[in-house]
Amino acid sequence: MREIQQLLEEIEVLRGLEPAQAKLISGCGRNVVLEDGEPLMRAGDTATSFFALRRGTVAIELLPSVGPPLVIETLHAGDVVGWSWLFEPYLTQFDVRARGSVGAIEFDGACLRGKCEADHSLGYELMRRFSELISSRLQATRMRLLDVYGSPPAGTR
Amino acid sequence: MSDMTPAAYRVTANEPETADTRTLTMEPLSGERLSYQAGQFTMLYAFGGGEVPISISGDPTPGQPLVQTVRALGAGTQSICRLESGEQIGVRGPFGRGWPDLSELEGDLLLIAGGLGLAPLRPALYEALRRPANRGRVTLLYGGREPEQLLFREELDRWRASREIDCELIVDIAGANWHGSVGVVPSLIERTAIDPATTSALVCGPEVMMRYAADALLARGLAASRIHASLERNMRCAVGHCGHCQWGASFICRDGPVLEWSVIGPRLGVREL
Numbered sequence: 001m002r003e004i005q006q007l008l009e010e011i012e013v014l015r016g017l018e019p020a021q022a023k024l025i026s027g028c029g030r031n032v033v034l035e036d037g038e039p040l041m042r043a044g045d046t047a048t049s050f051f052a053l054r055r056g057t058v059a060i061e062l063l064p065s066v067g068p069p070l071v072i073e074t075l076h077a078g079d080v081v082g083w084s085w086l087f088e089p090y091l092t093q094f095d096v097r098a099r100g101s102v103g104a105i106e107f108d109g110a111c112l113r114g115k116c117e118a119d120h121s122l123g124y125e126l127m128r129r130f131s132e133l134i135s136s137r138l139q140a141t142r143m144r145l146l147d148v149y150g151s152p153p154a155g156t157r
Numbered sequence: 158m159s160d161m162t163p164a165a166y167r168v169t170a171n172e173p174e175t176a177d178t179r180t181l182t183m184e185p186l187s188g189e190r191l192s193y194q195a196g197q198f199t200m201l202y203a204f205g206g207g208e209v210p211i212s213i214s215g216d217p218t219p220g221q222p223l224v225q226t227v228r229a230l231g232a233g234t235q236s237i238c239r240l241e242s243g244e245q246i247g248v249r250g251p252f253g254r255g256w257p258d259l260s261e262l263e264g265d266l267l268l269i270a271g272g273l274g275l276a277p278l279r280p281a282l283y284e285a286l287r288r289p290a291n292r293g294r295v296t297l298l299y300g301g302r303e304p305e306q307l308l309f310r311e312e313l314d315r316w317r318a319s320r321e322i323d324c325e326l327i328v329d330i331a332g333a334n335w336h337g338s339v340g341v342v343p344s345l346i347e348r349t350a351i352d353p354a355t356t357s358a359l360v361c362g363p364e365v366m367m368r369y370a371a372d373a374l375l376a377r378g379l380a381a382s383r384i385h386a387s388l389e390r391n392m393r394c395a396v397g398h399c400g401h402c403q404w405g406a407s408f409i410c411r412d413g414p415v416l417e418w419s420v421i422g423p424r425l426g427v428r429e430l
Contacts, residue, residue, distance in 0.1 A: 061333065071331045074339045076348060099336075140341045144329045148363035149272035149302040 004029045004105055011052040011105070013080050013129045021122050028111035034098040040081060041096040047084035049106050053077050056102030061095040069095065083130055085109025160396050163202045163247025166223065168240045174308045178228040178273065179238045180214065183246060185223075191248075192219050195280035196255025196387060196415045200395050201225065202247030206236025210392040210410070212277035213251065217284060223248065226276035226308065252395040253414050256281045256359055257385055264355030265293040269370050271300045271342055271362025275308045277387050277414075278361045286321055293356075296323040296349060300342040300366065303328050304335050325349070342366055343373035353378030360418075361387040368425060371418050384418035405430055 005026040008014040017025065029052075034040060040051055040058060051058075055077050061069040072094070075081050081104075084092050090109070116123030170182040185191070191199075195217045202208040209231075215224025229238040240246060259266065259281060266285050270278045278297075285295045297316065301307045307326065317324040325345050326337035338345065342362070351374075358374050360367050367386050374384055390402035390409040397411030405424050407413060424430055 057338075059333070059339070069333050071333060071335060071339045076338075078348065140344060143341050143343075143365070143369060146365055147302065147329075148365045149300070149306065149329070 004031065007031075007054065007105060008052075010054055010078060011080060012078050013133050014052060017125065021125060024115050024119065024122055025107070025112065025126070028108045028115065029105045032104050032106045034102040034104065036098060036100050038098045038102075039095060040098065040102075040104075041092045041094070043092055043095050045092045047082065047090045047092045047109060049109050050080060050082035050085050051096075051104040051106050053079050053081065054103040054105065056104075057099040058102055059097050059099050061097060063095060074099070080133060083134060085113070086127075086130060160249065160252075161394070163200070163208075163249050166246050166248045168242055168244050168246055169222065170242060171238075171240060174226060174310075175306050177230075177238075178226060178308065180224060180226045181237070181240065181246075182215075183223045183225070183248065185248070186245075190220055191223050191251060193217055193251035194255035195259075195284055196277055197251040197253050198277070198392070198395075198414060199223070199225065199248050199250030199252065200392075201227070201237055202249070203233065203236035203240060204245065204247065207233035208247070208249075209233040209237070210252075210395060211237075212387070212414075214276035214279045217280045226273070226279075228273050249395060252392075252410055254412060254416075256387075256415050257357070259284045259288060262357050263292060264357060265352060266295045267349070267351065267356055267358040267374075268295070268297045269299075269342060269346070269358060269360045269362070270297070271366040271370075272302070272306065273308065274360075274362030274366075274387070275299055278359060279309065279312075281359055282316075282322075290321075294323065295321070296325070298325050298327070298342060298345040298349065300327045300329075300345070300362070302330070304331055304337070323349075341369065343369045346370060346373040346377065351377050351379070353380070353383075356383065358384045359386075360384060364388070364425075371422060375418075381419035381422055382417055385415055386418055386421055387414045388416060388421065389414065 005022050008022050057074050057076050059071045060073040062072050063069050165186045166183040169184050172180050198210050198212045200208050201211045211225045214226040227234050227237050229235040268278050316322050327345050331339050360370050388409050392410040393399045393401040395410045397408040402409040
């Protein structure tokens, strides 16, 4: 069985870390398997962890006040789910649910924050990588805000 | 007959694709069916409703009826969408430069469509499916606003179920019963296996989507000359005379609508062009 430190190479945001940093981060992770429909996170809960997806798909869901849940994004093998563990008030914003069987590494947020406090170069590296991730998700969100498929072009025939 | 004179066609079928989009099948009154290349367009003229450029969405094999998919957006397209079986329509064309000849393209094919952009790509997909399997893989990445707005759902389901083609669908938002992806088309490109040295990409959709898709392809190492995109501009005469669709040194109706990204990319960065 492969060590978690080796499995980090499968996760885009954690790939290519210095071996010492990878070892520190791995100490906060554990392998988990989630069944179809099983929740990874629930909106409003304290954000205690994040998941690095090794296989399968998860859906980020929003429960409207009326009607069934809406899927606002799906994430796949190689993606990371959750960054609320990084920022106060450590509150999960959306429901996240497994679609089919999902294999992931679950990282303990408090454990990682503690290591980042103790080792600022690790903290900087992790924050830099998560900032890139958040930035790319923000760009994708902006693209969707444009509603490119919905609005007719100017001078519509 | 002059390029400027519409030929009379009869609508033989008008099928709904989505709430505002229909696919029309048309036969010429002359009995002589149109020959065209995948990616070309015609000017459709609903009598009394005006003339509009519409991409051909049917099988480009010679001898097939003319099939075009139209979204009812303005007065002209609404008139066309309202036509019933048996009614007449005027057709000029085919016009423009279509997709590259897929029978001559070696290597993998990556077809990337957004929204109504699957309509001009469907003829290329039919051609791609006829290529011998050893010529390379065929992958379709298709994005839309929501599942109900995706075109050609029955064919998409068939393509997804078949092993002839890798087909990935993505929408901006969906209910929990949607089994495809939710997000943006470039995210599909990021997780698709691509050999940049042998892959050719055909892209059609809203211009913003195409820009992001091309950026993602370039980031994966594809040369701009291997990316082909279909542009939409204000085509009127369709033969490069009136200048309405002029874009830099090109008339989109004559030199396009399909152009290489090596031509398109630099121009998209020029303000007010």
